[in-house]
Amino acid sequence: MVLKRMKDICVKIGSGATPRGGKEAYSDAGVSLIRSQNVLDFSFSFNGLAHINDEQAKKLSNVIVKKDDVLLNITGDSVARACIVEETVLPARVNQHVAIIRANPEIVISSYLLCYLQTRKSYLLQLASGGATRNALTKKMLEELEIEIPTIEEQKKIVSIVDDLQRKIKKNNEINENLQVQTQALYKAWFVDFEPFGGVMPSSWKLSKFGDIISIKTNSFSPAKNPDAMLEHYSIPAYDEQKYPVFESAADVKSNKYILTSNSVMISKLNPDTKRVWRPMCVTDFAVSSTEFIIFEANIPAFKDFVFSIIDSAAFSDWMCSHTTGSTNSRQRTSPKATLEFQVTLPDNQTISDFCAIVTPMYDIIANNICENQKLAQIRDTLLPKLMSGEIDVSDIRF
Numbered sequence: 001m002v003l004k005r006m007k008d009i010c011v012k013i014g015s016g017a018t019p020r021g022g023k024e025a026y027s028d029a030g031v032s033l034i035r036s037q038n039v040l041d042f043s044f045s046f047n048g049l050a051h052i053n054d055e056q057a058k059k060l061s062n063v064i065v066k067k068d069d070v071l072l073n074i075t076g077d078s079v080a081r082a083c084i085v086e087e088t089v090l091p092a093r094v095n096q097h098v099a100i101i102r103a104n105p106e107i108v109i110s111s112y113l114l115c116y117l118q119t120r121k122s123y124l125l126q127l128a129s130g131g132a133t134r135n136a137l138t139k140k141m142l143e144e145l146e147i148e149i150p151t152i153e154e155q156k157k158i159v160s161i162v163d164d165l166q167r168k169i170k171k172n173n174e175i176n177e178n179l180q181v182q183t184q185a186l187y188k189a190w191f192v193d194f195e196p197f198g199g200v201m202p203s204s205w206k207l208s209k210f211g212d213i214i215s216i217k218t219n220s221f222s223p224a225k226n227p228d229a230m231l232e233h234y235s236i237p238a239y240d241e242q243k244y245p246v247f248e249s250a251a252d253v254k255s256n257k258y259i260l261t262s263n264s265v266m267i268s269k270l271n272p273d274t275k276r277v278w279r280p281m282c283v284t285d286f287a288v289s290s291t292e293f294i295i296f297e298a299n300i301p302a303f304k305d306f307v308f309s310i311i312d313s314a315a316f317s318d319w320m321c322s323h324t325t326g327s328t329n330s331r332q333r334t335s336p337k338a339t340l341e342f343q344v345t346l347p348d349n350q351t352i353s354d355f356c357a358i359v360t361p362m363y364d365i366i367a368n369n370i371c372e373n374q375k376l377a378q379i380r381d382t383l384l385p386k387l388m389s390g391e392i393d394v395s396d397i398r399f
Contacts, residue, residue, distance in 0.1 A: 001150050001390075004107070007143035012102035014139065015074060016063035016094040019056040026050045031057040032092035034065065034085070036073045037274070039098055040241055041118065042166055042380075043173070044071070044086040047240070048274045057093055063100060065092040068110040070101040072117060074137040077237065080124040082117045084110055099142065108149055111159035116147050118381075119388050148388075157394040158387045165380045172369040179362045180312075187309040190355055191345040205347045211340030214307055217295040219259040221288045223250035232287040234260065236268060239276050244374055245287070257288035263301045265308040266293040269334045272320035277312045279305075281367055294336045305360045306352045310344055 006013065019025045019033075026033070033050040052060075065071075065085050073081045075097045085092065094100055103113045117124070128135040150158070189195040194202075223231070229250040238246045260266075260280050268276035270292040280287055289295060298307045310316055316339075323338035386392045 001148040003146055004149050005143065006101070006145045006147060009104055009107045009113075009147065009149065010101055011104050012100055013142050014063060015096050015099045016060050018095045019052055019059070023050075025052070025056065027053050030054065032065075032089045034071060034089070034092050034094045034098055036076060036078045036081070036095075036097040037240060039071045039073050039078070039081050039083055041081050041121075042083055042114070042377075043170070044083050044089065045240075046086075046089070049089065052093070057091070060093040063094050065090060065094060065100060066102065068103070070103065070110055070114050070117065072099045072101055072137070072142070073097060074099045074128075074142075076135060078241075079128045079135040079137060080117075080121050081241075082114055082121075084114055099137070099139070101142070108147075109152065109155050109159065111163060112155040113147075115159055115162055115384060115388060119385050120145070154394065157397040160397060161387060161394070162380055162384060165376050169373045169376050172373050176366045176369050179366050183309060183359045183362050184312060184314070186355070186359060187313055190351075191347065192313075192315070201345060202347070205345060205351075208344055208346040209340060210310065210342040210344050213299055213303070213344070213346065214296045215299060216336050216340070217258065217261075217264065217297050221257045221259050221286070223253040223255075223257070226286075227251040229286045230284070231257075232282070232284040233257070234266070234278060234280055234287070234289040234293070236270065236276065236290055236292055239268070239278060242370075242374070242377075243278070244370055245280070247284075250286075256291070258291055258293065258295050260287040260289050260295065261297065263297045263304055264289075264295050265297075265304060265311060266295050267311045267316075267320070267339075268292055269294050269320075269336060271332050272317065272324060272334050273332070275317050277308070279308050279363055279367065281371075294334075294339060296339075300349075303349075303352050303356065305356045305363055308363070309355075309359060310342075316342060 028051065030051040030053045033052050035048070035050060037048050038045050067087050067090065069085045071083055071085055071094065073079050101113065103110045124137060127141055128137045194200055227250050231248055231250050231253060233246045233248055233253065235246065238244060260282055262282050264280055264282070266278045266280065266289060278293070280289070296307055296311065298304045319342045320334045320339070324332040324334050326332040383392065387394065
């Protein structure tokens with residue numbers, strides 16, 4: 001292996017900017033603007049992907065994203081998260097919180113560079129936390145990082161093992177995205193367009209308020225009073241990173257949380273234009289949620305997934321966004337009380353049961369795939385440092 005600095009093996013290291021006007025300047029379509037929320041560890045998230053027009057894109061011509069570019073978050077709480085850009089997101093630019101790291105393909109392949117950044121994440125976090133009030137990685141820091149470079153053929157063998165795991169994770173994510181689209185389409189077909197009922201709402205159904213079929217739960221858990229508990233913690237960062245709770249000691253949690261039950265479903269009241277709906281698994285006795293979520297429970301527990309389908313609908317998201325308070329765009333919140341007034345179509349109990357019989361297995365598959373991805377990621381993260389260090393011999397791998 002040869003030890004080289006990042007600036008000697010990359011043809012580009014650089015970040016972009018946010019167009020003048022901030023969020024208000026974004027377009028519904030056009031050139032993608034990649035922000036830190038889109039960059040997860042090993043994977044790209046389309047959640048909250050912004051777009052800018054051609055004129056704005058021209059002003060960011062120095063940060064054009066290309067196929068196989070490595071994206072690295074360089075500021076804030078998500079600093080050091082890294083992935084390879086999805087080709088389907090192109091054409092694209094990055095904002096000031098994301099760096100493009102473009103490998104010289106004659107020296108290093110992008111997948112190997114990504115694996116290197118992941119194995120050095122703890123060091124990058126330490127580097128980012130020094131000196132400034134906000135976590136940040138500078139261009140100079142990145143340029144001076146040293147990386148051990150094996151031959152291109154050995155790099156390909158190393159990353160082939162990681163890529164196999166990532167392909168399975170990606171396939172599970174694609175299945176989940178497809179199932180989510182199907183469940184949303186089913187809800188709309190049944191209770192908005194009334195397709196199974198001749199396109200007309202049955203006369204026995206009625207229009208009601210969301211508050212008539214659910215309760216908002218605010219039962220509080222105090223970590224300070226239960227420091228020895230191991231929490232299944234549903235937080236906004238956990239949702240954004242992997243839609244999977246963090247399992248951590250209550251002693252490490254500083255603020256009170258909401259208690260979750262097997263009947264709970266939830267949606268974030270913070271910045272509802274970024275949709276965060278969650279159907280918690282509650283696999284332990286101490287499932288808790290950030291107070292930035294609104295916790296709903298169906299008055300009839302068997303109808304939990306009917307309630308979840310309501311809060312997952314486009315109409316409910318629109319209602320949330322139109323009932324926000326807050327002085328800044330970055331800290332808008334929907335009042336929980338406002339959600340109670342949302343108008344819902346309320347069918348007879350048998351129809352709700354029939355609907356749940358279809359969507360509940362679909363939601364269960366989504367949950368199972370998320371759990372499987374966690375296991376695959378654990379295997380990947382265990383193997384990766386051993387592969388990169390040479391502890392695992394890859395010489396016998398054949399393509």
